[in-house]
Amino acid sequence: MFTLGFVCLLCISTGCFPKHIVFTLMSFIVHLVSGLGTVMGKYGDTIEIPCNNGRVVEAEVTFVKWKYDKDGNILVKNQDQNTTVFSDVNYKNRVSIKQDFSLVITQVAMTDQRTFTCMVVLREDILEYPVQLAVYNVPSEPQITNLTTVMEIGKPTTLAQCRSEGANPAANITWFRNKTPLMTDGAAIKITTNVDVDKATGLSTTTSTLEYTAVKGDIDAKFTCQVQHIKSANMDSSPLVFTVNYPTEKVNLQVVSQGPFKEGDNVTLKCTADGNPPPSSYNFYIKGEKKTVDSNTYTLTSVTRENTGEYQCSLVDHEDIVASVPITVEYLDVVFSSTGKIVKKLGESLEMNVDVKASGAPQTSWKKGNAKLNSQPKFDKLMYSDSGVYECVVSMAGLKKTHTFELVVEGSPVIKNLIKERGEGMTKVLKCVAEGFPKPTVQWSVNGSNAESVSEHGKVTYSLTIVPNGNLSVSCTVSNVLGFDIKSINVSLFSTIRSADQKDEKSDQTILAVGIVFGLMLAVLAIGLAYWLYMKKFRQGSWKTGEKEDGSTEESKKLEENQSQKADV
Incomplete structure (x- = not known):
């Protein structure tokens, strides 16, 4: 008891509970400590109040009387006689006495919170045992009423009322923000608490009203109220989350579309504000021209390189609150000095020129057929092996330009070699190896079985299988549209078999x-x-003429x- 009293005094000095709650607790505690005995009963229940804590010896008792306060008589019991209940309206139908002389009271009410006295008459003495009855009742769970949904920064707003009913002593209510208790500070936080006592039941209803001035930090903050009572565990309300309204201080402009951007793309701009609620319309500045739209987005369609530049957006009613973002439209122009099919003569020179205009630094790669080239092709003296299909790829920032051309190296035919080999039986095989493009045709000076095989780089081998019937001189003539070449070889019927x-x-x-x-x-x-x-x-x-010879x-x-x-x- 002493500890509870000390706690109450401490709460008065520190302000941890409202004073009216503390005084109620003090009054409740006074009831507990004022008599020799104390009994606590729950509101509405049946309670037993013992006589001298049940230590009365029945054999020694001749008369017992229960009374309350000074003049209230409840009942009497004489030895070996029935109990007599007085006609007191407060207890006539709610009391009885047990064999050990305990007083039983049903449907305990707040009016029963008083001092009851058990008077015992013994053969030689009269004794009285006063007992203090304290009645308590657990409060209801917190009920949120008068709830608002929106707070505005810097403006005091009544957020809600928290109510708890049917308590004795009266319940205490504490407000919390993100589990941190709130205390009235006379500025941003104001908490008003009222306790009403029901005249019929004597039970108390506690109502607490929270008035709060929001800041930006209250966005998504959770507010709760907690009901506290000495005879129950703390009870919390469901979390309350409020919409916090505040004016826009800055805007932000961003590019929604995924870059990099190339000519022909659509680019969407989005303007956002840090205020709540956000603006419903914005100003967009497109190449210096203001466009007001009832949306927070603006789309540039089919952009070109001329669309590269700085873009802005602002509030409609505060054009000085502005944001900007740069946009770059990438472009890649590639011009080749030669295209299609390029025909050159053997031994001529060739250099490919590529003119690139781009918004950045492009990468260029070359291939001949499927083979990658280390550098741009340049020919000081063309050979047949240089013929082929070339591909140039110029790329940058998602852009790619591909160019192909076919190089054809032409030349009049030249016989590189004319040889003979022994064939099967009496046959001989003549091979005429020629080089030239377009591919030359062959003409042999004798008849035989013809064949040909083409190798790379303009070379072709013509084969002739013959059965010589004597010593022959066989000639091979190769020709194309650019010229011809001829060579001969001797072929004999007789030969010594060696290699x-x-x-x-x-x-x-x-x-x-x-x-x-x-x-x-x-x-x-x-x-x-x-x-x-x-x-x-x-x-x-x-001798016939007889003339003298001259000299x-x-x-x-x-x-x-x-x-x-x-x-x-």
């Missing part, structure tokens, strides 16, 4: 050498015979010696 190539070539060379020697011998014989006939005729003419004898001898040398050759 595939060497056998035929050596046998042909031997036959050729023998033919040359035989021809030279015939030539020498013919020259000697002619000289002999000439000399014979010349000398016979001199000296010495000159004649020299002439004869020269003629003899020619004949020997």
